[in-house]
Amino acid sequence: MRSKEAIQAWLIEHIAEELGVGAGGVSPNAAFDDLGMGSRDAVTLSGDLEDWLGQKLSPTLLWDHPSIALLAAHLAGEATPAARDLSVPGAIPNEPIAIVGMAIRVPGASSVSEFWALLLDGRDAISGVPQDRWKTEDYFDATPGAPGKMYTRSGGFLDRVDLFDAEFFGISPREAARMDPQQRLLMETAWEAIEDAGVPPVSLAESQTGVFIGISSSDYASLQLRDASRVDAYAGTGNAHSLAPNRISYFLDLRGPSIAVDTACSSSLVAVHQAVASLRKGESTLALAGGVNVILSPEVNMVFSHARMMAPDGRCKTFDASADGYVRGEGCGVVVLKRLSQAIADGDTIYAVIRGSAVNHDGRSNGLTAPNGLAQQAVVRRALQDAGVSPRDVGYVEAHGTGTSLGDPIEVDSLKAVLLPDRAQNEACILGSVKTNIGHLEAAAGIAGLIKTALVLKHGVIPAHLHLKQINPLIEIDNTPMRIAARQEHWDGSKRKRIAGVSSFGCGGANAHVIVEAPPSRETKPASN
Secondary structure, three states: OOOHHHHHHHHHHHHHHHHOOOHHHOOOOOEOOOOOOOHHHHHHHHHHHHHHHOOOOOOOHHHHOOEHHHHHHHHOOOOOHHHOOOOOOOOOOOOOEEEEEEEEEEOOEOOHHHHHHHHHHOOOOOEEOOOOOOOHHHHEOOOOOOOOOEOOOEEEOOOOOOOOOOOOOOOOHHHHHHOOHHHHHHHHHHHHHHHHOOOOHHHHOOOOEEEEEEOOOOHHHHHHHOOHHHOOHHHHHHHOOOHHHHHHHHHHOOOOOEEEEOEOEOHHHHHHHHHHHHHHHOOOOEEEEEEEEOOOOOHHHHHHHHOOOEOOOOOOOOOEOOOOOEOEEOEEEEEEEEEHHHHHHOOOOOOEEEEEEEEEEOOOOOOOOOOOHHHHHHHHHHHHHHHOOOHHHOOEEEOOOOOOOOHHHHHHHHHHHHHOOOOOOOOOEEEEOOHHHHOEOHHHHHHHHHHHHHHHHHHOEEOOOOOOOOEOOOOOOOOOOEEEOOOOEEOOOOOOOOEEEEEEEOOOOEEEEEEEEOOOOOOOOOOOO
């Protein structure tokens, strides 16, 4: 049997000759496809290699081992990742999960530190529609439900979503132009989150790292498919929701699950729930979880205008008497998750700890898009049970809080039913919603709420909840331990562990809730339920 080094040298020389380049221009770690080798070239190479080695080879060999280095190792008899035992020893069914890295881009903030500053400053990042999207006047009509029109001029927008460092990710300009900006944002944000976790991204190659992404908007696909002359092969891979997490896994050479989740507004928190389950089962050793939303055309705004779901003044006035709908926002967030025991053993910096999570559905409620208070109660109870946490221990809830006159009271009543029984008057439960700062990020709403909550737990500060002038009269929390964070508050964790809940509800009835705890001290040993 020839050595790996000899096979690799032969492959480099042979491929360089076929491509008409110097041997130095052929990287052994590059995919054959990236080297410019098509299917016919691969079959020819397999035949030539078969003659040189004097042994029968499968014509599909290059697809199973898609680089010179991997192919040489296989032919030399080394075990490939697919043949190794990649199971995770010692997985614990209900082990807490550590958030060891985070990255976010939202209106008014392009990093975690900027996001925290925006929250502490109490800023409202809603603005007019950027000039590079669409001409607002062409679609504006102050009358709700006017045909082909919308009745709000505002939204939560990112700056220059057209920018992307394609070369960094090894993507050609032609392919990058066909990629949905949501895919581009996810690749950049995932990379930033991995770096924030202190993990060299290249070290994740061949690892059981899972990717779980909430995504639901299809604006870019609609724009491209309107013009048949712009459709090419890249329009498919560039716009399929499944390719959003898959592209991250492909680029980093990850071997764990790679799943796109679409449950509408709860998508990214459902993705977090799936990531937690994957880690606990030992299916993943590390997980990237998050969501993305970009608004590129006015049609969905028109749909929501007809449904009278949007606030005419372009503000989420969650819990306020004037609440009359929400404002759409865009953004992207990714967290890096690891089993708590492993995070402590690795000496990781931990933002917060996910103690438990749950998902469910409203069932037959009072309409397909109408909330179901009993289902909301059930998902919170199930998350608490999964976390092994008493309802009385939850001191803060990052509410779904879209800002509708009936949806807000239903959510608060549900939280009261679960969290307030047996709670002493001095055991406060404070409510807030990041939507009042950045709008409703739809598929990315849950991850924005989770990242905010992780920062609240880490720093012990609850930012002010905006646009609360007079509480909705249907929200009855006077003379109860529950209150809304009308101003910034310090959260003392010296006597009682800081524990919070994060809610996210999809407009089709898919609900998610996550229980999150402040990070442990360096001396703390992980506990299982």
